[in-house]
Amino acid sequence: MIQPNNPRLGIILMITATLIFAVQDGLSRYLAETYNVMMVVMVRYWFFAAFVIAIAARSPGGFWAAIRTDQPLLQAIRGLVLAAEICVSVIAYVVLGLIATHAIFACYPLLVAALSGPVLGEKVGWRRWLAIGIGFCGILVILQPGLSVFDPAGIIAFVAAALFAVYAIMTRFAARQDSAATSFFWTGATGAVATSCAGAWFWEPLASADWSIMLALCLSGVAGHWLMIRSYEVAEATAVQPIAYFHLVFIAIIGVSVFEETIAPHLFIGAAIVVFAGLFTLWRESLQR
Incomplete structure (x- = not known):
């Protein structure tokens, strides 16, 4: 079966997915400001696990073949x-x-590129290493280490980016033997079990009004993942992967309009450096492949 290649549809699907994921992040922040983070993530994973089970059941060969x-x-x-x-x-x-x-998390493609050489044995040329170095200069612009405005909380975001880069590297490694459906199932199922074991200790009643927010959070996660999967099904990854940076644009809109966040000049400049370095890295990687 020949995979269809419709870049325009793939880009539209990816932009919609990034918008939904941005909404999901805003809902996560809203709930986490009131309730324990582990409980919020646990409920979110319950819906995610149900989604990956449904995907596995519809995979060629059936559920057991997929997992x-x-x-x-x-x-x-x-x-x-x-x-x-x-x-x-x-x-x-x-x-x-x-x-x-x-803005800090946007550096994860650079971390993936840096790790792909020693971990996966992929060739990382001097151009990509230069882009990685420039990208991390952008992170320094955002964090402003050594200045009075430095916020140590920025390290938390960098840790999240590093964890996601490790996850991406492990996903590439797993893809050498397993299908995307298999990896997707294990991602949701393992996460649901782990967060349930931890989150059960932090359960607290939700206000009746917040249940609708929680439901919207869970549905947005399922919808976002489904749209992202569809975008990769109808178009080549090289066409749609850079579009994922639209997530940062939608996050900025939600952060400013809903949570009254501000975009400081150093944050804008640093994020621009990181994004351009990341796009260059993705482009060089596509050429390598």
Whole structure:
């Protein structure tokens, strides 16, 4: 079966997915300001697990064929790393803000590029290393270390980016043997089990009005992932992957209009440096492939 290639539709789907994910992040911040982060992430993962089970059931060969893997330990660790990244990110939303968190988080493609050489054995040329170095200069512009305005909470966002980069590297490694459906199932199932074991200790009743917010959070996660999957199905990754940076634009709009965050000049400049370095890295990687 020949995979269709419709870049325009893929880009539209990816832009919509990034908008929904930005809304999801805003809802996560709203709930995490009132309730324990672990509980919020736990409920979110329940819906995510139901979604990946449904995807696995519709995969070629059926449910059991989709979840079968010869590397269960790697897949389980992947799921745990992503669950930890989500928890750390939500904490960063609360203590640092949406805009600053995502400005720093935008460096994760650079971290992936830096790790792909020693971990996966991929060739990383001098141009990509230069882009990685420039990108981290952008992170320094955002964090402003050594200045009185330096916010140590920025380290939390960087830890989230590092965790997501490790997750991405492990996903590439797992993809050498397992299908995307298999990895997707293990991501949701392992995360749901882990967050349930931890989040159950922090359960607290939600106000009746907040249940609708929680439902919107869960539905937005399912819708965002489904749209992202569809975008990669209808178009090549090289066409749609750079569009994921629209997430930062939508986050800025939500952060300013809903949470009254501000975009300081150094934050804008640093984020621009990181994004351009990341786009260059993605472009060089596409050429390599």
